[in-house]
Amino acid sequence: MTTVETPAFIGRKQGNLIGGTWVPAASGETIEVINPANGGSLGTIAAGDAEDVDAAVRAARAAFEGEWSRWTPHERRKLILRVHDVILEHFDELALIETLDMGAPLSRTTGLKEWTSQVLQFYASQTGAGGVAAQPNSLPGDFLTLKYQRPVGVVGGIIPWNGPLIGLWWIFGPALATGCTAVLKPAEDASLSVLRVSELMQEAGVPDGVINVVTGYGRDAGSALAEHHGVDRIAFTGSVGTAQTIVRASAGNLKRLQMELGGKSPDIVFADADLDKAVPGAAMGVFTNSGQVCVAGSRIFVQRPIHDEFVARIGEFTKSVRVGDGLDPATQLGPLISLRQLERVQKYIEIGSGEAELVAGGGRLGGDYANGFYVEPTVFAGAHNEMTIAQEEIFGPVATVIPFDTMEEAITLANTTPYGLAGGLWTENLGTAHKVSQAIDAGTVWVNCYGVLDPAIGFGGTKMSGYGWKGAKEHVESYLYPKAVYMNLN
Structure with a gap:
């Protein structure tokens, strides 16, 4: 059996990232992390629930309405590129954590480095996607009509265990590009790489509350995120049954939804x-x-x-x-x-x-x-x-x-x-x-x-495989909403 030096990150008691601070679950409960290669323990993660989700959503809302809302597209672009450099600098460690946590061979996880570079550079290129444009109108008199694209607000992301080092960027990337904030709930079976990436994003200068991570079971943390009235959009990847539950849960405040579900291709x-x-x-x-x-x-x-x-x-x-x-x-x-x-x-x-x-x-x-x-x-x-x-x-x-x-x-x-x-x-x-x-x-x-x-082309499904698009300009635009302004110039 091959052995490698285990990253210092492994074996720690991991907490939730809420408002820039790493904290244990409010309940104090934890979940043991199992190495699928040998059944051994890799430490624990927080067993977050509705209380933790509520704190994370409130932190995300405060960040969205605070200083982050005044960042220019150029400032967000520079931030994403700093994140890019820090992540790539530590990518060997991230690949090893992903392999230990969810079992994929190092040949696969290390091979994600170039794709990660591409996806982050793509989202850096999209920071100008929002904005304003004057459009002609057919109104009598003298009116100026402007069409804005504004960030939707707080985005909740729920990702599966089969590739968290890929899945997290479909949430964090467009959030950083558009000026949204995010609360991410990774799968309880594979959360470690998400947590380490989030630490590195803090080191790169992502402001407190812009990204938040709550680990835990779907029935506790995931359902609370789907139901929370402070969340404006849910992006989910997983099973059809869970998606149907999320769709019903989203009705409370008519959240926007993106669903990438199963397949039998x-x-x-x-x-x-x-x-x-x-x-x-x-x-x-x-x-x-x-x-x-x-x-x-x-x-x-x-x-x-x-x-x-x-x-x-x-x-x-x-x-x-x-x-x-x-x-x-x-x-x-x-x-x-x-x-x-x-x-x-x-x-x-x-x-x-x-x-x-x-x-x-x-x-x-x-x-x-x-x-x-x-x-x-x-x-x-x-x-x-x-x-x-x-x-x-x-x-x-x-x-x-x-x-x-x-x-x-x-x-x-x-x-x-x-x-x-x-x-x-x-x-x-x-x-x-x-x-x-x-x-x-x-x-x-x-x-x-x-x-x-290719993240600049993207992908998505139809029928029971869901709706919405990951990657490309369509993905970025789904984190924005249109806003019309009519100005009477008479």
Whole structure:
């Protein structure tokens, strides 16, 4: 087993960041942080609840209405760039904390450095998105009409455990760019990297109260944030069921909402595809981050003339994927986030074994890994689109291969799901690429690749995969509201 020097941050009793001060939960309660690689303890985080959320929201409101409201776009831009420099200076530490906390291999977490640089520089470029413009009008007389874009106020962010080092920037980035303030509730299973980033943002000069972090369980801290009348906007990433609860909770003060939810994404491999690219590309489109990715292309549709060859090749590829401790440089897939998630994935593998043919994987790792939450990447074939494993989001490294005959059939099968987050296809035919990418009901479609993301382009979903956009100017604009001013010049 590989060992590395543990950051000093690990093992501490972590508090909540409220109004620039680190404080324990009002209740004094804590949550133990578990390393998914070995079941060991990484310390504790605060078990925040409604009282902590209320304090954080009040701090965010005070900051929003205070000096922060007078910062110019140029000052906010310089601040984001200072945050950029401090975060990148400490990125090796952040990557290690993320690996220890949620299990992703260091090869993945350290690889986020360039993306983090891109996303922060993008939001720095957006600080002038708000402002004012004179617009012509058709009123009788002499009127000047001005159109402002103003920050919405206090934004509540609720992010999942599968990539907090990514997810936090979808909240903090546009808040800093537009002049909003934020209260972030990370997942109780993976909060440590968020807390360390927040410390570093303080060091970079983010004013007190502009960013606040309350850790805790969703039923306590998350629900309180969704219901709080002092929150103007909620950005949520997670399950459909929780999103529906948040939508109902938001009705009290008609919060603006952004929802990025689950998926059961199709990845279509046509007979003319380059299998040397399509096999590993489609496989890792499911297995990346141990399958704990909302956009995972877990339904792989393969055109019948190449179906058997594809199944044989993806089976061999899957058996070659290295599963292990994320600290090992050779590891490609780390553990699942928790015992609860491991048991969930194992349940689906058991169901799949009764529905389809198990081609590869399916087992839990033992030996040196017995105390961790490891499962082998798994491939099922001989499947059809109505099976449980083809319709329900597993959120683990489980791929289901389904044959098809025609382009029209592939499109129908791809769209026969309540979700619409992402999709992919592999073909050498430009016409096929255009037609199918347009026909798939999803917010993002990849052609001859899978899972790449540019923050300046962004992504989002449709149907039961949510609404709203992450990244690009649409994301920034969702943190602003329009305001018209009519001036009678007579």
